[in-house]
Amino acid sequence: MAQRRHLVAGNWKMNGLRAEAERLAGDLAARARTAAGGCDMLVCPPATVLAAVGAVLGGSGIALGGQDCHAAEKGAFTGDVSAEMLKDAGCSFVILGHSERRHGHGETDAEVRAKVAAAWRAGLAAIVCVGETREQREAGTALAVVSAQLAGSVPEAASAANLVVAYEPVWAIGTGLTPTLGDIAEIHGGIRARVAAGTRVLYGGSVNPGNARDILALPDVAGALVGGASLKAEDFWAIAQACG
Numbered sequence: 525m526a527q528r529r530h531l532v533a534g535n536w537k538m539n540g541l542r543a544e545a546e547r548l549a550g551d552l553a554a555r556a557r558t559a560a561g562g563c564d565m566l567v568c569p570p571a572t573v574l575a576a577v578g579a580v581l582g583g584s585g586i587a588l589g590g591q592d593c594h595a596a597e598k599g600a601f602t603g604d605v606s607a608e609m610l611k612d613a614g615c616s617f618v619i620l621g622h623s624e625r626r627h628g629h630g631e632t633d634a635e636v637r638a639k640v641a642a643a644w645r646a647g648l649a650a651i652v653c654v655g656e657t658r659e660q661r662e663a664g665t666a667l668a669v670v671s672a673q674l675a676g677s678v679p680e681a682a683s684a685a686n687l688v689v690a691y692e693p694v695w696a697i698g699t700g701l702t703p704t705l706g707d708i709a710e711i712h713g714g715i716r717a718r719v720a721a722g723t724r725v726l727y728g729g730s731v732n733p734g735n736a737r738d739i740l741a742l743p744d745v746a747g748a749l750v751g752g753a754s755l756k757a758e759d760f761w762a763i764a765q766a767c768g
C-alpha cells in the first residue's frame with residue numbers, strides 16, 4: 525500500500541469564541557493556501573464554531589473535525605452531538621476516546637467503540653485515542669494498556685481509510701512532558717502490528733515546534749495530535765512543516 529501523508533491534527537478542546545476561532549482558522553488557511561504543505565492538516569474546534577471555522581477554511585485543504593460524538597443518530601440526548609450532525613457541519617473526522625473523555629467523563633472502551641461505529645455510519649473517519657497513565661507506565665504495562673484499549677474501542681471493520689489511532693500518554697497531555705523517542709517508537713510499533721496496514725498512528729502529548737521534528741521522523745509515527753500548540757497558528761504551522 526502507498527504510504528499515506530502524515531496527518532497533523534489540532535484539538536482545540538473547549539477554547540475559541542467565534543471571533544478568535546475565525547482568526548486562528550483564517551491565519552492557518554492563509555498559510556495553507558500560499559505554501560506547499562508536506563502533510564494533511566486537520567482542526568477540531570468546539571462544536572459551536574464548526575460551521576464558522578469550516579467557512580473560513582474553505583478551499584485551503586485543511587480538514588474539519590469534531591471532538592466527540594454520541595453513538596445515536598438522533599434523539600432525546602440533551603446536549604449531545606451526533607456523528608451525522610458533525611458530518612452535516614462539514615467534518616470529515618471525529619476524535620473519540622480522548623483521555624479527557626475517558627478519565628473526565630468515565631467513558632469506557634465499549635462506549636468509544638459504539639461512537640466509532642456511529643462515526644463510520646455517518647461517513648466520518650474516527651481518530652481513536654489510547655494511552656497509559658503515569659502509574660501504568662511506571663508499572664511497565666503501557667503497551668498492554670494501549671493494546672487492550674485498541675481491542676475494546678475499535679470495531680472489526682476498521683481500515684486505513686476509516687481509522688486513525690492517536691497514541692496519547694495521559695501523563696504527557698498538557699504537561700510539557702513527553703516519553704523518550706524510544707518509548708514512543710515501541711508503543712507505535714505495537715499499535716502498528718494491531719491495526720490494518722496503512723492506518724495512520726499519530727503521537728499526541730505536549731508536541732511543540734521544538735520536539736515535533738524528532739517525533740515525526742520516527743518510522744511508525746504518521747503525524748501528531750496537538751492540543752495546546754494548535755491554538756497558536758504559528759506553532760501549529762511549524763509542527764505541520766516539521767513533517768518534512
Ligand code: PEP
Nearest residue numbers: 697698728729730751752
Ligand atoms: C491533546 O489534548 O490531545 C493533546 C495532545 O494536548 P497537548 O498537545 O496540549 O498535550
